[in-house]
Amino acid sequence: MSSEAKCSKAQCDKFVAVNELAKRRGFFWSSFEIYGGSGGFVTYGPLGTRLKQNIEAKLRELVVKKIGIYEMESSVIAPAKVFEASGHVAHFKEPMVECQNCHTRFRADHLLEDKGISSAEAEKMSLDDIKVELERHEVICPDCKGKFSEPTRYLTMFETTIGPYSGSVGYGRPEAAQNIFVEFNRLYNVARERLPFGCINIGKALRNEISPRQGLIRLREFTIADLEFFFDPEEPACERLAEVENEVLPILLCDTRLKECEDVTNFTVREALDKGIIKNEWQAYFMAQAKRLLTELGVPASRQRFLEKLTWEKAHYSTQSFDQEVMVDRWGWVEVSGHAYRTDYDLTCHMKASGVDMTVYKEFPNPVETEELAVKPLMAKLGPVYKGEAAKAAAALAKVPAQQVADDMEKDGSILVEGYQIFKEQVEIGKQKTTVRGKRFVPHVVEPSFGCDRLFYVALEYAYGLKDDRVVLSFPRSIAPIQVGVYPLMGKDGMDTKAKEVQKLLACEGFMTEFDETGSIGRRYARADEAGIQLGITIDYDTLSDGTVTIRDRDSWQQVRAAIAELPKLLHLYFEGKINFESLGELIKVK
RNA sequence: GCGGUUGUAGUCUAGCUCGGUAGGACUCCAGCUUCCCAAGCUGGCUACCCGGGUUCAAAUCCCGGCAACCGCACCA
Numbered sequence: 001m002s003s004e005a006k007c008s009k010a011q012c013d014k015f016v017a018v019n020e021l022a023k024r025r026g027f028f029w030s031s032f033e034i035y036g037g038s039g040g041f042v043t044y045g046p047l048g049t050r051l052k053q054n055i056e057a058k059l060r061e062l063v064v065k066k067i068g069i070y071e072m073e074s075s076v077i078a079p080a081k082v083f084e085a086s087g088h089v090a091h092f093k094e095p096m097v098e099c100q101n102c103h104t105r106f107r108a109d110h111l112l113e114d115k116g117i118s119s120a121e122a123e124k125m126s127l128d129d130i131k132v133e134l135e136r137h138e139v140i141c142p143d144c145k146g147k148f149s150e151p152t153r154y155l156t157m158f159e160t161t162i163g164p165y166s167g168s169v170g171y172g173r174p175e176a177a178q179n180i181f182v183e184f185n186r187l188y189n190v191a192r193e194r195l196p197f198g199c200i201n202i203g204k205a206l207r208n209e210i211s212p213r214q215g216l217i218r219l220r221e222f223t224i225a226d227l228e229f230f231f232d233p234e235e236p237a238c239e240r241l242a243e244v245e246n247e248v249l250p251i252l253l254c255d256t257r258l259k260e261c262e263d264v265t266n267f268t269v270r271e272a273l274d275k276g277i278i279k280n281e282w283q284a285y286f287m288a289q290a291k292r293l294l295t296e297l298g299v300p301a302s303r304q305r306f307l308e309k310l311t312w313e314k315a316h317y318s319t320q321s322f323d324q325e326v327m328v329d330r331w332g333w334v335e336v337s338g339h340a341y342r343t344d345y346d347l348t349c350h351m352k353a354s355g356v357d358m359t360v361y362k363e364f365p366n367p368v369e370t371e372e373l374a375v376k377p378l379m380a381k382l383g384p385v386y387k388g389e390a391a392k393a394a395a396a397l398a399k400v401p402a403q404q405v406a407d408d409m410e411k412d413g414s415i416l417v418e419g420y421q422i423f424k425e426q427v428e429i430g431k432q433k434t435t436v437r438g439k440r441f442v443p444h445v446v447e448p449s450f451g452c453d454r455l456f457y458v459a460l461e462y463a464y465g466l467k468d469d470r471v472v473l474s475f476p477r478s479i480a481p482i483q484v485g486v487y488p489l490m491g492k493d494g495m496d497t498k499a500k501e502v503q504k505l506l507a508c509e510g511f512m513t514e515f516d517e518t519g520s521i522g523r524r525y526a527r528a529d530e531a532g533i534q535l536g537i538t539i540d541y542d543t544l545s546d547g548t549v550t551i552r553d554r555d556s557w558q559q560v561r562a563a564i565a566e567l568p569k570l571l572h573l574y575f576e577g578k579i580n581f582e583s584l585g586e587l588i589k590v591k
Numbered sequence: 592g593c594g595g596u597u598g599u600a601g602u603c604u605a606g607c608u609c610g611g612u613a614g615g616a617c618u619c620c621a622g623c624u625u626c627c628c629a630a631g632c633u634g635g636c637u638a639c640c641c642g643g644g645u646u647c648a649a650a651u652c653c654c655g656g657c658a659a660c661c662g663c664a665c666c667a
Contacts, residue, residue: 023602024602033640035641035657036641037640038657038658090667096592154592207667210592211664211666315667316667468628469629519629520625520626520630522627522630523628525627525628525629526628527618529628529629530629536627540626
């Protein structure tokens with residue numbers, strides 16, 4: 001490779017540049033390096049940890065504070081039953097065969113589907129069934145016509161045992177969503193039994209990827225933020241829609257995708273709903289909020305889009321799904337969040353598997369009065385006839401529809417059920433009024449799900465820029481890992497002591513600060529820019545006499561002069577986004 | 592897991608063909624100096640991915656691992 005190519009690689013490929021910077025400055029690096037490393041695991045260093053926390057804080061601020069979603073936190077390991085019920089055990093164990101000649105691996109069920117076996121059938125098959133079917137259809141390698149190995153299953157969930165008994169299988173969660181569903185009853189109770197409500201669960205998830213790639217984009221252990229929003233399917237209206245109805249969502253529609261075209265269609269939230277592009281208002285609401293979140297993380301709207309998932313791309317639980325994607329330099333569009341309409345799939349699964357009722361009760365606005373034909377066995381008459389069998393006879397009778405009993409009695413004067421002959425005079429048939437005051441149902445769910453490591457990566461990539469051949473990480477000020485750098489112009493004449501005082505003052509005010517006294521002031525500014533430190537405060541000779549400092553802006557390199565006494569107030573306003581840099585003090589000329 | 596490419600200080604890299612003291616640049620640290628945008632000088636720390644083999648001698652050659660990148664497959 002020529003030196004020209006290497007040079008252009010470093011400059012043009014942001015992924016390489018960002019990863020190099022991240023490693024060098026301590027944003028993140030791949031874990032376990034001293035033992036040779038292990039793919040798919042990453043360590044966030046001091047700056048990265050700050051940045052990641054700030055991004056997650058931003059998500060919390062939006063979702064928990066502004067929208068009013070609950071938050072929960074729960075374990076990464078779950079008993080096998082949880083993921084058996086959710087369908088993950090079935091869906092994560094993919095039957096695979098490997099060509100013995102060219103060693104290409106194929107999904108065995110997909111090969112069988114090509115032979116006309118339905119995916120539902122293929123999914124249910126045991127490995128032996130699959131082997132038999134593969135042989136019966138004489139399936140050979142589509143690439144080289146080679147023979148296949150025995151089918152094996154590859155489980156993409158991490159499996160473990162809980163406690164000392166090997167029979168107690170546990171899985172590392174591949175998503176945090178199931179924790180919300182299994183705790184639904186308690187959460188609903190905490191929500192004072194009212195719909196709609198949502199709950200977010202932010203934490204680590206594990207997927208034993210066959211081959212993790214692309215740095216932070218695909219990890220084996222990663223941070224997921226799953227938000228499950230529960231609502232009554234008969235009242236799907238989003239009361240907060242007005243907040244976002246004019247937000248434009250660039251959507252790459254299924255129809256467009258099928259034409260192998262990548263053009264997005266812009267819809268306002270309102271239009272997307274009116275035209276039926278998005279089938280649920282809450283889903284549209286969260287998509288709009290997701291777009292705003294990414295914008296606040298520094299990704300311009302023009303570099304975001306929503307991809308409508310094709311039927312066969314959707315997860316097993318979803319009826320309608322969109323991926324929110326962000327354009328990244330190296331790989332093009334990368335998913336940062338998924339928006340799925342999970343209906344009542346998960347709660348229903350857990351109800352069936354656990355036997356626990358997870359329905360909610362809804363009172364009708366007006367009680368519904370119904371009048372139905374009812375058959376009431378007269379036990380006073382049945383008793384003497386059937387003695388100990390009387391109750392069984394009555395139970396048998398209860399299984400027959402009232403209308404049929406009435407018809408038979410009318411025609412024959414009696415009815416024969418399960419060997420009991422019951423006569424007309426032994427029952428009372430009449431209209432019975434019942435009042436239904438409400439009903440029970442399983443709530444529906446829309447799920448926005450964010451990959452926090454991907455949010456982190458895109459925030460880092462979009463912050464990355466060059467100014468005068470120097471790297472500057474221009475984070476939005478709300479996520480800058482370090483807010484203020486404090487520098488003595490020189491480490492002598494009391495400037496260093498004064499600078500430490502200022503740093504302490506700001507740290508006590510709650511700002512994330514860093515003190516740097518080595519190297520020339522220019523070098524320290526350059527270092528700070530590379531770490532994305534939002535503001536630099538420099539203590540010089542004037543500070544010692546008049547108590548003012550220069551404040552330097554990372555992105556414009558402009559400087560203003562302000563009094564130390566004013567700093568806490570000014571900086572709070574600045575970092576809350578209430579004033580801009582120019583309002584921090586008097587602008588001064590820089591050489 | 593397969594194929595291709597690759598693996599040398601914190602980072603980028605030279606050296607590998609043809610085995611013989613591992614070199615540079617930047618960063619970092621210390622000192623001097625300078626002081627508002629990576630100045631200068633001096634000094635310093637830090638590396639051949641791991642394990643075998645061949646050899647008097649291996650960064651270099653061979654074998655096996657591991658990891659990264661690209662492609663395939665996978666990505667619920």
